[in-house]
Amino acid sequence: MTNLRKYSLLILLGMAGGTIYDFPYIKYIFYNQLLSAMNINNTQLGVLTTIYGVGCLVLYIPGGFLADHISSKLSLTLSLIMTAILAIVFGLTLNFTISIVIWALLAFSSAFIFWSALIKAVRIVGGEKNGGRMYGIYYAANGLSAALLNFFSLWIYGQSNNSKSGMLLATFSMALVIGLIGILVFIFLPSEDEKTAERNTKVEFSQIKKILRSPVVWLISIIFFMTYSLFSGVSYLTPYLADVANISNQMSSFLGIIRNYVFLLLAPLSGLIADRVFHSTLKWFVIGYIVLAFSLLALVFLKNLPIGMVIFLSLIPGMLALSLYGIQFSIIAESKLPLKLMGLITGFVSLVGYLPDLILPTLYGKILDTNSVVEGYKKIFLFLTIFALVASLFSWVIYKVNRKKQVEIDNRK
Numbered sequence: 028m029t030n031l032r033k034y035s036l037l038i039l040l041g042m043a044g045g046t047i048y049d050f051p052y053i054k055y056i057f058y059n060q061l062l063s064a065m066n067i068n069n070t071q072l073g074v075l076t077t078i079y080g081v082g083c084l085v086l087y088i089p090g091g092f093l094a095d096h097i098s099s100k101l102s103l104t105l106s107l108i109m110t111a112i113l114a115i116v117f118g119l120t121l122n123f124t125i126s127i128v129i130w131a132l133l134a135f136s137s138a139f140i141f142w143s144a145l146i147k148a149v150r151i152v153g154g155e156k157n158g159g160r161m162y163g164i165y166y167a168a169n170g171l172s173a174a175l176l177n178f179f180s181l182w183i184y185g186q187s188n189n190s191k192s193g194m195l196l197a198t199f200s201m202a203l204v205i206g207l208i209g210i211l212v213f214i215f216l217p218s219e220d221e222k223t224a225e226r227n228t229k230v231e232f233s234q235i236k237k238i239l240r241s242p243v244v245w246l247i248s249i250i251f252f253m254t255y256s257l258f259s260g261v262s263y264l265t266p267y268l269a270d271v272a273n274i275s276n277q278m279s280s281f282l283g284i285i286r287n288y289v290f291l292l293l294a295p296l297s298g299l300i301a302d303r304v305f306h307s308t309l310k311w312f313v314i315g316y317i318v319l320a321f322s323l324l325a326l327v328f329l330k331n332l333p334i335g336m337v338i339f340l341s342l343i344p345g346m347l348a349l350s351l352y353g354i355q356f357s358i359i360a361e362s363k364l365p366l367k368l369m370g371l372i373t374g375f376v377s378l379v380g381y382l383p384d385l386i387l388p389t390l391y392g393k394i395l396d397t398n399s400v401v402e403g404y405k406k407i408f409l410f411l412t413i414f415a416l417v418a419s420l421f422s423w424v425i426y427k428v429n430r431k432k433q434v435e436i437d438n439r440k
Contacts, residue, residue: 034164036152036216041168043103043212044145045288046205049176050114050198051079051133055262055287056177057184057197059269059276064190065121073392075130080384082134083142087381090139091374099148100216106141107209111202118198121191138381143373146356148216163298166353170291176204177284185277238375243362246425250312251355251380253418257319257344258352259383260411262287263391264341267404272337282338286345293346294353301354308357309429312422319347320415327408344411362429 054061054072061072093102110133117129153161180197187193238244265283268274274282297315301308322343332340356373364372387410395403 033152037149037161037164038168039211039215040103040145040149040152041165041170042172042208043107044165045169045171045173045291046176046201046208047107047110047137047141049173049180050110050117050201050205051130051137052076052259052262053198053201055259055265056181056280056283057194058262058266058280058283060184060190060194060280064194065123065126067123069392069395070389071123071392073388073390075126076384076388077386078127079130079134080381080386080388082131083138083381084378084385086134086139087142087374087378088371089374090141091143091371091377093139093143097144098218099144099151100212100218102140102144103148103216104209104213106136107205107212109136109140111206111209114198114202114205118195118202121194138377142377143371146373149356150360160295160298160302162354162357163295166294166349167292170288170294170349170353172208173291174284174288176201177288178281179204181277181280181284238368238371241364243364243425243428244372244375245379246421246428247358247362248376248379249421250358250418250425251376252382253316253414253421254348254352254355255380256383256387256414257316257348257411257418260387260391260407260414261345261348263404263407264345268338268341270400271404272334274334274338282341286342287349290342290346290349291353293350297350298354298357301357307426308354308361309422309426311354312351313419313426315347315351316415316419316422319344319351320412320419322347323408323412323415327405327412358425362425363432 054076058072062068065072113129113132113136117126120126149162149165153165180200183200184193184197187196262283264286265279268279268282269276297311298308301311305311305314322340326337326340326344329340359372359376391407394406397403398406
């Protein structure tokens with residue numbers, strides 16, 4: 028495969044991954060707008076993400092098994108089209124009860140059908156070398172496409188004079204783009220991708236035991252849990268700017284797109300730092316998450332800052348969280364875990380890694396509903412600080428485990 032074709036396919040896969048998740052996580056950008064359009068509170072909005080998390084929890088492992096047996100092209104195409112249809116239904120109803128069903132079905136379209144197939148396709152297309160760079164390119168395309176779609180949807184929302192019609196137009200615009208990406212995947216992603224990476228070996232259910240007994244897989248899962256907690260948690264800086272810093276919802280949403288999506292463009296740079304400076308994604312994680320922790324503490328404890336400084340400080344955690352999140356899957360290749368089990372490994376680490384969706388949105392919503400505005404956000408940011416420090420610690424642990432394993436292999440030669 029030529030480099031041009033490789034990078035083009037990585038970009039296409041990034042577009043698929045970037046756009047499909049804009050809708051399940053629409054609250055990242057349209058937080059206050061959804062509260063108004065659906066006439067719900069913070070806890071109810073958190074419940075939708077929790078329902079999505081429960082569905083993903085149940086489906087990640089079966090989805091990983093599916094990814095090791097059927098074409099990525101088929102899986103990705105079906106999931107994108109299904110998600111587009113669900114977005115249309117949501118926009119037409121904007122009803123909390125119906126949304127519960129929609130968010131449960133979104134888990135099926137994005138966790139069971141889509142996720143493991145996507146990550147496996149990225150590893151196959153990108154190859155085994157320079158994993159940080161390959162995943163960096165993928166996540167840069169992911170972040171750019173997600174940002175452009177959100178900017179477009181936010182602009183469409185602004186053309187309406189009320190929240191209900193605005194959300195209808197915004198979700199329709201998302202559905203249109205997601206559906207088009209599905210068509211592009213069907214046209215350009217080769218059906219023979221399984222043959223190019225020795226994936227014709229069938230994976231049996233008994234091999235799940237092998238994954239569950241691997242300490243490295245468990246350590247990776249813990250890092251993924253912390254990484255995703257931070258990736259999703261920095262989205263609360265969007266309503267924070269509106270509720271505490273008194274910035275308009277439109278402007279805070281604009282900054283939220285930059286923080287939650289545009290900064291994924293830093294993923295290739297982050298991958299380059301991991302590959303060329305630290306020669307290890309895990310070593311880069313150790314340093315990056317310590318810096319991220321201090322940036323969150325600055326938001327918590329620095330008082331009476333000018334609005335411009337508050338905005339600047341709010342962007343730093345997003346910049347670090349997304350640049351590190353964008354290369355996390357290179358840890359699997361760095362740990363020399365077998366490609367033929369990539370679907371199952373992805374399913375398992377995703378099951379653990381995305382547990383925050385099961386717990387944190389409802390917890391954070393409850394914190395915001397039962398505390399003063401300032402105190403509520405302070406507690407959330409302190410949670411995120413702890414996650415960053417734990418991610419740094421466990422990255423160091425797994426790095427040492429990998430090094431010890433490599434020394435043992437070298438000594439046997």
